[in-house]
Amino acid sequence: MRLFQALIFTILITTSVLAQKGNNQKVTLSKTEFIEQLLSKMTLEEKIGQLNLPTSGDITTGQASSSDVAKNIKEGKVGGLFNIKTAEKIREVQKIAVEQSRLKIPLLFGMDVIHGYETTFPIPLGLSSTWNLSLIERSAQIAAKEASADGINWTFSPMVDISRDPRWGRVSEGSGEDAYLGSEIAKAMVRGYQGKDLSLNNTLLACVKHFALYGAPEGGRDYNTVDMSRIRMYNEYFPPYKAAVDAGVGSVMASFNEIDGIPATGNKWLMTDVLRKQWNFNGFVVTDYTGIQEMMEHGVGDFQTVSATALNAGIEMDMVSEGFLKTVKKSVEEGKVSMERVDQAVRLILSAKYDLGLFDDPYRYCDLKRNKTDIFTVAHRNEARKTAAESFVLLKNDKGLLPLKKSGTVAVIGPLGNNAVNMPGTWSVATKHEKAIPLEDGMKSVLGKSVNVLYAKGSNLVADAAYEERATMFGKTLYRDNRSKEELLNEALQVASKADVIVAALGESSEMSGESSSRTELGIPSVQKELLDALLKTGKPVVLVLFTGRPLVLVEESQKVAAILNVWFPGTEAGLAITDILFGDESPSGKLTATFPRSVGQIPIYYNAKNTGRPLGNTEGKFEKFKTNYIDERNEPLYPFGFGLSYTQFTYANLQLSADKMRSNGKITASVEITNTGNYDGKEVVQLYIRDVVGSVTRPIKELKGFQKIYLAKGQKQTVTFEITEEDLKFYNSELEFIAEPGTFHVFIGTNSDVTEYKPFELVK
Known part of the structure; x- marks a missing residue:
């Protein structure tokens, strides 16, 4: 009897906590206990509702409670909204969720906050060209501060798709062609948005996108088919997504394209085997806009089939399609989707809301004073100006x-x-x-x-x-x-x-x-x-x-x-x-983070390509029969990756390695002397590239493995050093094992990817 009374008391306390929103009453249960108790009270319809992400649609201030979206919110059929802004409007909508729905579960509010909010920074391709991770992280931090002051708590950013085809328009939203640089920027953006404590009201839940391979469509045509080997996926396209996951990103967005003949939105290998099992991602996955219903056009099946396929593959939230809302109950009843899978998806959505502090205070992002003091400030604009100049x-x-x-x-x-x-x-x-x-x-x-x-x-x-x-x-x-x-x-x-x-x-x-x-x-x-x-x-x-x-x-x-x-x-x-x-x-x-071609016919063109068995060699643009070249154009790009001039000149000299051999788990140091020999003070991006000369699978002619942005006054000299470890030498082999193989490596340090002087060393097991 006492156990039963204690259980009733706990449920009553939990219900009270959920009901009394806006009074800053703290949730006293552990996160797991809280979510499990809430989940146990939800009907199947309410669970499915948490997986539904409609656009704000017809909601406008003053009539939010009478809109069609509001009706669904009252019935527990909405987990979040996007494309709605201002703290006043969001507070009004959130009030419907936490005061008029049965379980009073707060909503997520998302928006495409991509490169700033009202204070707008350079487009992401421009941001990447700063090669300044602290500036990039700060741009995301400012965007989070401004967007959160306007009621938003979730951003559909960063976009980390690698692209080597500038015909594709969304190259503007990414960080260029290189996996290493893209990974470093992905981590910086996640840190900037989410901060160290996601429950603070000046942070945003980040969403890395588009998972995966969206930047490699055939013909550079948006939404088009993507087809590539898994070894290329793991070595050249996956790293920035994984970097964002390793940095603790709270959500992931599925891409529109297919992978191995299966659309990403319904690809269980991608969403479960790779993302969950290999990378240990513990956030939730959202589709892109109408991604579920678009699988019907791909030829995957009818609306119920594609919705069940997406949920079973590892999608937790359905953006706009309403496939989950309209079909998943039937799929559960028919045994096509398990209750266990539904519960797993709901837990992840509730967990994100818990981490954002919305169960403690659903209005924490609706401070009507902050949107008057924290948005488009002089200080933010000055930082945007500085960042733009550096891009x-x-x-x-x-x-x-x-x-x-x-x-x-x-x-x-x-x-x-x-x-x-x-x-x-x-x-x-x-x-x-x-x-x-x-x-x-x-x-x-x-x-x-x-x-x-x-x-x-x-x-x-x-x-x-x-x-x-x-x-x-x-x-x-x-x-x-x-x-x-x-x-x-x-x-x-x-x-x-x-x-x-x-x-x-x-x-x-x-x-x-x-x-x-x-x-x-x-x-x-x-x-x-x-x-x-x-x-x-x-x-x-x-x-x-x-x-x-x-x-x-x-x-x-x-x-x-x-x-x-x-x-x-x-x-x-x-x-x-x-x-x-x-x-x-x-x-x-x-400095450029994407190669500028001489001709569209050269595309795809990128610095870290592989040699063929008939490389052209250094013939300074001259045609040579039976070599890998064009008869009507030079091979090299107009401007290579990493290129960018200054008003001053920087001279590189005395490239040195601390040793000519490195053992497993050891390290060596590479150094170079850089002198500002021009007439202006300036900043230089010092770039470290490594070549793995012989491998069990063919390796790129050069790969970026480090960079530093330094400031030198005119006449000033500085020795720049890089530490190289075995981790920098690893790659995915034909068995998709992440390994470093013994052998010879070449180290290059220069002002762009065309640097030719190198020092060799041996990795010895």
């Missing part, structure tokens, strides 16, 4: 044209020279785009009266109006000018005639890259190329400020233009940061 990659600077003098007249010419809404770039859903600072405004703000700044549009984005409409979606218009091409050009030339130097602001619009923005041609649009040629014919110095979300083909521009500064899409402080670099307040220090 820019100087591709060319003949005769020291840059930095420009802070005097005379500068003509800013081009369709991207004075357009605020395109500065933040793709996937900037929370940004107030009109508050972004375009180039012309940034120059005038920074330079004041010292420089006379003129502007002319010069051309439209592209000649085809329909194409421009596709490339300027989501309100990111470039305000197409209906004057003729000749009228726009003549106006630009008149403005240019008054200037001492021309800054040509050209390239892509922000929505020419990103999701569903694949391109077959990767040059600057032809109408802009014509504008650039006309500006060059004036004989005045021309600086190309290149806006892009992907590597572009720039062979002609690299031959004709004296200076090229690639600024990606820099974020809300774009114009200020670009001006800082152009006029020398900052020296460029960004």
